[in-house]
Amino acid sequence: MGLSAPGQVRTRILEAAERLFAAQGYNGTSIQEVAEAVGIRRPTLVYHFGSKDQLRIEVLTGLLSQWQEQLPKVLAASQSGPDRFRSVMESAFAFFRAVPHRARLIAREMLDRPDEMRALFARHLEPYMQLVIDRIRDGQREGHTRRDVDPEAYVVHLMHAAVSVIAMGDATKHVLRDPPSVERQLSELVRLGKAALFLDRPKSGGS
Amino acid sequence: MGLSAPGQVRTRILEAAERLFAAQGYNGTSIQEVAEAVGIRRPTLVYHFGSKDQLRIEVLTGLLSQWQEQLPKVLAASQSGPDRFRSVMESAFAFFRAVPHRARLIAREMLDRPDEMRALFARHLEPYMQLVIDRIRDGQREGHTRRDVDPEAYVVHLMHAAVSVIAMGDATKHVLRDPPSVERQLSELVRLGKAALFLDRPKSGGS
DNA sequence: CCTACCGATCGGTAGG
DNA sequence: CCTACCGATCGGTAGG
Numbered sequence: 001m002g003l004s005a006p007g008q009v010r011t012r013i014l015e016a017a018e019r020l021f022a023a024q025g026y027n028g029t030s031i032q033e034v035a036e037a038v039g040i041r042r043p044t045l046v047y048h049f050g051s052k053d054q055l056r057i058e059v060l061t062g063l064l065s066q067w068q069e070q071l072p073k074v075l076a077a078s079q080s081g082p083d084r085f086r087s088v089m090e091s092a093f094a095f096f097r098a099v100p101h102r103a104r105l106i107a108r109e110m111l112d113r114p115d116e117m118r119a120l121f122a123r124h125l126e127p128y129m130q131l132v133i134d135r136i137r138d139g140q141r142e143g144h145t146r147r148d149v150d151p152e153a154y155v156v157h158l159m160h161a162a163v164s165v166i167a168m169g170d171a172t173k174h175v176l177r178d179p180p181s182v183e184r185q186l187s188e189l190v191r192l193g194k195a196a197l198f199l200d201r202p203k204s205g206g207s
Numbered sequence: 208m209g210l211s212a213p214g215q216v217r218t219r220i221l222e223a224a225e226r227l228f229a230a231q232g233y234n235g236t237s238i239q240e241v242a243e244a245v246g247i248r249r250p251t252l253v254y255h256f257g258s259k260d261q262l263r264i265e266v267l268t269g270l271l272s273q274w275q276e277q278l279p280k281v282l283a284a285s286q287s288g289p290d291r292f293r294s295v296m297e298s299a300f301a302f303f304r305a306v307p308h309r310a311r312l313i314a315r316e317m318l319d320r321p322d323e324m325r326a327l328f329a330r331h332l333e334p335y336m337q338l339v340i341d342r343i344r345d346g347q348r349e350g351h352t353r354r355d356v357d358p359e360a361y362v363v364h365l366m367h368a369a370v371s372v373i374a375m376g377d378a379t380k381h382v383l384r385d386p387p388s389v390e391r392q393l394s395e396l397v398r399l400g401k402a403a404l405f406l407d408r409p410k411s412g413g414s
Numbered sequence: 415c416c417t418a419c420c421g422a423t424c425g426g427t428a429g430g
Numbered sequence: 431c432c433t434a435c436c437g438a439t440c441g442g443t444a445g446g
Binding site: 024025027028104107108109110111112114115117118121122125126129130133146148149150152153154155156157159160161163164165167168170171172173174175176177178179180184185187188189191192193195196199200 | 231232234235311314315316317318319321322324325328329332333336337340353355356357359360361362363364366367368370371372374375377378379380381382383384385386387391392394395396398399400402403406407
């Protein structure tokens with residue numbers, strides 16, 4: 001009896017590797033550890049993936065593909081304006097928070113192999129980011145979005161902020177006397193993003 | 208003749224280690240590499256620091272001490288309000304941008320050893336962060352700062368954002384058709400921070 | 415600050 | 431999917 005659900009061996013290896021690489025880093029994880037977590041011998045793992053580096057690449061493209069698959073659903077939420085913004089942001093956070101090590105692995109790879117990650121982002125995410133950017137420019141023309149927003153920098157900022165709050169939140173969580181929970185941290189991020197994007201308007205519909 | 212300026216050997220080891228740990232990570236760097244960069248033999252390095260882990264600890268406390276030393280100067284900039292905000296932010300960015308690998312090392316350690324980093328932050332930075340938080344609350348009472356700001360979460364957000372833009376900016380830099388430079392990214396961060404903190408006011412002094 | 419040496423672990427291969 | 435084996439490198443010690 002194995003240590004996790006049966007499934008395909010390749011899939012179980014990928015899951016274990018994703019978890020361990022996220023927790024300890026690629027250099028901090030031996031393929032021996034991954035094999036043990038799956039319940040197989042090391043040469044068997046190498047037989048399936050060829051090399052440790054190839055395993056890393058397959059883990060990463062799998063993760064980016066999931067992301068790419070979820071993004072359209074997230075962006076299709078509703079029409080426009082502040083409420084849509086909130087729902088889009090919260091769906092995006094939910095995606096990362098559901099499996100927190102995803103954000104961790106992304107952050108690690110951005111540090112270790114920035115060029116490779118840039119290429120992966122360009123392939124998997126660029127169209128969607130560009131779509132958001134175009135919407136912001138539309139909003140600026142139509143007058144309900146601040147004109148001083150730098151759309152490219154704004155979108156990149158939100159992505160950085162979301163990834164790092166979830167990936168590195170543990171390190172800053174209890175620094176303060178009244179430490180903000182991840183919940184508070186994320187809802188402040190939503191507030192911050194809205195305040196910086198939309199023009200002030202009266203609280204309720206009247207006027 | 209060594210590979211870098213003479214100085215104390217210990218100091219040269221610390222500098223090389225800081226640079227290499229930041230670039231390749233702690234697990235991705237051998238003490239052999241550090242020794243070679245300094246121009247000494249590995250056992251000599253071990254003689255000076257006892258162990259690789261002790262070297263890491265001394266690199267990190269050194270870095271946090273520098274940070275702690277600079278922060279009061281940064282915060283003493285001017286009195287209050289949006290202009291002070293801008294100058295404080297820009298001084299903080301300048302500190303990291305001057306030696307970009309500092310932010311990288313901080314980000315790596317937040318991922319690898321969150322508990323240890325939390326303790327270091329608490330010791331070296333907590334008083335200053337708390338000071339900023341108290342100022343935000345003052346501003347809220349006095350009415351020139353938004354009441355919906357969550358001061359703790361806001362401050363933590365800015366720290367996360369600054370560290371990750373500088374540390375991981377390379378990975379997101381050229382994703383878009385019109386990639387924002389680090390400059391644009393940082394000035395958007397200043398704009399975002401101000402828009403989310405202060406109430407809207409007329410552009411020029413007249414009313 | 416060095417040379418010489420240590421056991422342990424690394425990723426990967428041979429061969430079945 | 432396994433056992434048996436490989437050379438290379440790891441952090442650290444002995445002893446001077």
